[in-house]
Each structure stands twice: as C-alpha cells, then as structure tokens.
Amino acid sequence: MRAAFVAELTALLAEDPRTALVLADISADSFAPAAHRHPDRVLNVGIREQLMIGVAGGLALTGLRPVVHSYAPFLVERAYEQIKLDLDHQGVGAVLVSIGASYDRPEAGRTHLSPADVALIDTLGDWTVHVPGHPDEVPALLRATVAGDAPAYLRLSILTNDRPRGNDGSLQVVRDAGPGAPLLVAVGPLLDPALAAVEQLPVTVAxxxxPRPFDTAGLRALAGTEVILVEPYLAGTSSRVVAAALADRPHRVLALGVGREDLRRYGTAGDHSRWHGLDAAGLRRSVTAFLAPWATPSR
Structure with a gap:
C-alpha cells in the first residue's frame, strides 16, 4: 500500500498544482524525485511531527490541498493537538496518510504501534476515514480524496485481502445468509480472515x-438482531455508531478489534493478529461464543 501511495501521489503532484506534500523524514527518500521537481510543494520539516501538521494547516489556508504523511503514531497520536487546532478548529482540510497501522511494525516496539488512531480522529468533526483492504484500492481512494476539500484520513497497512474490492464506501455484501441472519461488518484488510471465520455459519458478511462516515443506512437495511464488528484498530471504535443507528430496535453488538491490553512484546504482525484474536481461528471462537444458537453449521 505504501508503494502504491508513493506512486500515485507522485503523479498527482505533477498533474495538479494545488496538491502539496508535507513530510517529517518518513518516506522522504521515496519522494525525493518529486521533491526535486516540486520543491515549493514537497516539504520535509524533519522529525517535527507537530510542525508538520501546522505547516499543512498553513498550506490549506492558502488554497493548497496538503497531504501529510508519516507512521500512524507520529501522525495522529503525537500531533493530535495540532490536528485538532490547526486543521479541525481552523476549518481547513488536509489528507492525512499513515503507514504502520495498528501493529504493522511490532519489531520497532510500542512507539510504532497505534491501534487508537481512528478512535482519536473520531473525536473530531466530519472527518472521512478510509481503510483500504488491498494495495490496488489505494490509488483511486487517494485520487478521489485529494480532489476534495474535506479533512480525511487514509490508513495504509501491510495487511491485505486476496483481491481489491473498490466501491463508494457503502457496506458491500460479500456473503448473504438471508433475511434476519447475524451481520458481520469487516473493515479494510480483515475481510479475508472474517470470511474464513464464519465459513459454514449462517452469517451475512458486509x-x-x-468506517467514517459509517454507512448507517446500509447497516439498518442489513442488520437483524446480532451485529459483529471486525475492525483492524481499537476494539469498539465503531460501537457507538452502530448503537445510535439501531437505537430504535433490539440488537446486540460484538466489537472485535485490537485489545486495550499493552502486550509488552514484539513478535510479528501475524503474531499480534493471533494475540488479539483477529486471525480466522480467533475470530471464529469469538463469533461462535457470541451467537450461541445461531452458530450451528449450515446444512
């Protein structure tokens, strides 16, 4: 996804003089050719993430469309106050593009883990959040987002589904178990393990x-009594949205995602998926326990 982002943004910088890029050293080598061609619109502020957001806010006030890029914990957590004040409070738009996701680079330690990034962005007003599930989805999402004016967060990961599934962001039914069946909503790159987890179970998968803005109309059309959220960031991030959308009808929600416990260990991204129960086996255990009588293999 990172390579797809670099290639597409390099093309956009050449095509659209409104587009700008602000870096804090991360990926500076990858964007060196673009910086050479567009020195006034590709700015590297060094290891100063808060300044990076402030510069983006200033560029946006001049009419440019800034793209701001770094690892998720540096881009969102470290610079959250500047996002809140220099972008959100000023009413200007920028496109934040992160790499690293929740636990993509665990060998670097806790400083590079950021499962709470989407939850933090969700405290702000009217941001769009994109979580692609495959590298081939990145170019179109980036291009469409840069073409707009609203604030947006594009969350890139090393995790990927087996194939791209592009759409407008509305809930896309991938597996239909019929009316009234429990609904599982998978976000971004967790679709494949979610599908594997509910194999032979009467569960609709969308x-x-x-995830922001969440397709609440689609949710209401698809949801029965049981709703399962499978998100690649902090568990429960979208629970409030689902609860509000279904407030007028009885329902139960199971929110699966990255747990709040600090594991204090390294390992690989695959290890962390397993430790947080986000691999197919872990998801199946959680889903079958939640559904109880629903969790009978279909015949």
Missing amino acids: WTHR
Missing part, C-alpha cells in the same frame, strides 16, 4: 473501506 465489507467497507470507509
């Missing part, structure tokens, strides 16, 4: 790359 997918989205856009």
Whole structure:
C-alpha cells in the first residue's frame, strides 16, 4: 500500500498544482524525485511531527490541498493537538496518510504501534476515514480524496485481502445468509480472515473501506438482531455508531478489534493478529461464543 501511495501521489503532484506534500523524514527518500521537481510543494520539516501538521494547516489556508504523511503514531497520536487546532478548529482540510497501522511494525516496539488512531480522529468533526483492504484500492481512494476539500484520513497497512474490492464506501455484501441472519461488518484488510471465520455459519458478511462516515443506512437495511464488528484498530471504535443507528430496535453488538491490553512484546504482525484474536481461528471462537444458537453449521 505504501508503494502504491508513493506512486500515485507522485503523479498527482505533477498533474495538479494545488496538491502539496508535507513530510517529517518518513518516506522522504521515496519522494525525493518529486521533491526535486516540486520543491515549493514537497516539504520535509524533519522529525517535527507537530510542525508538520501546522505547516499543512498553513498550506490549506492558502488554497493548497496538503497531504501529510508519516507512521500512524507520529501522525495522529503525537500531533493530535495540532490536528485538532490547526486543521479541525481552523476549518481547513488536509489528507492525512499513515503507514504502520495498528501493529504493522511490532519489531520497532510500542512507539510504532497505534491501534487508537481512528478512535482519536473520531473525536473530531466530519472527518472521512478510509481503510483500504488491498494495495490496488489505494490509488483511486487517494485520487478521489485529494480532489476534495474535506479533512480525511487514509490508513495504509501491510495487511491485505486476496483481491481489491473498490466501491463508494457503502457496506458491500460479500456473503448473504438471508433475511434476519447475524451481520458481520469487516473493515479494510480483515475481510479475508472474517470470511474464513464464519465459513459454514449462517452469517451475512458486509465489507467497507470507509468506517467514517459509517454507512448507517446500509447497516439498518442489513442488520437483524446480532451485529459483529471486525475492525483492524481499537476494539469498539465503531460501537457507538452502530448503537445510535439501531437505537430504535433490539440488537446486540460484538466489537472485535485490537485489545486495550499493552502486550509488552514484539513478535510479528501475524503474531499480534493471533494475540488479539483477529486471525480466522480467533475470530471464529469469538463469533461462535457470541451467537450461541445461531452458530450451528449450515446444512
């Protein structure tokens, strides 16, 4: 996804003089050719993430469309106050593009883990959040987002589904178990393990790359009594949205995602998926326990 982002943004910088890029050293080598061609619109502020956001806010006030890029914990957590004040409070738009996701680079330690990034962005007003599930989804999402004016967060990961599934961000039914069946909503790159987890279970599976704004109309059309959220970031991030959308009808929600416990260990991204129960086996255990009588293999 990172390579797809670099290639597409390099093309956009050449095509659209409104587009700008602000870096804090991360990926500076990858964007060196673009910086050479567009020195006034590709700015590297060094290891100063808060300044990076402030510069982006200033560029946006001049009419440019800034793209701001770094690892998720540096881009969102470290610079959250500047996002809140220099972008959100000023009413200007920028496109934040992160790499690293929740636990993509665990060998670097806790400083590079950021499962709470989407939850933090969710405290702000009217941001769009895209969580692509495959590298081939990145170019179109980036291009469409840069073409707009609203604030947006594009969350890139090393995790990927087996194939791209592009759409407008509405809930896309991937597996239909019929009316009244429990609904599982998978976000971004967790579709494949979610599908594997509910194999032979009477569960409808829907997918989205856009958890914000959440497709509440689609949710209401698809949801029965049981709703299962499978998100690649902090567990429960979208629970409030689902609860509000279904407030007028009885329902139960199971929110699966990255746990709040600090594991204090390294390992690989695959290890962390397993430790947080986000691999197919872990998801199946959680889903079958939640559904109880629903969790009978279909015949």
